[in-house]
Amino acid sequence: MLSWAIAFLIAALVAAFLGFGGVASAFAGIAQLLFYVFLVVFAAMLVMHLLQRGASSVR
Numbered sequence: 001m002l003s004w005a006i007a008f009l010i011a012a013l014v015a016a017f018l019g020f021g022g023v024a025s026a027f028a029g030i031a032q033l034l035f036y037v038f039l040v041v042f043a044a045m046l047v048m049h050l051l052q053r054g055a056s057s058v059r
Contacts, residue, residue, distance in 0.1 A: 004045045005045035008042040009038075009042045012034075012042055015038055016035045020032065020035070
């Protein structure tokens with residue numbers, strides 16, 4: 001799960017660079033939306049990883 005979380009963090013950073021940096025001005029709205037989507041997915045994957053790690057230490 002941690003590798004997926006890192007992958008979505010990288011995707012969010014790329015989308016932020018394109019959307020907020022003015023590099024792709026024609027697609028800025030889409031890139032900004034993707035930034036927020038990938039950021040939410042990153043947070044969800046990170047929480048799932050932490051919960052699984054905590055559950056495995058209880059056993």
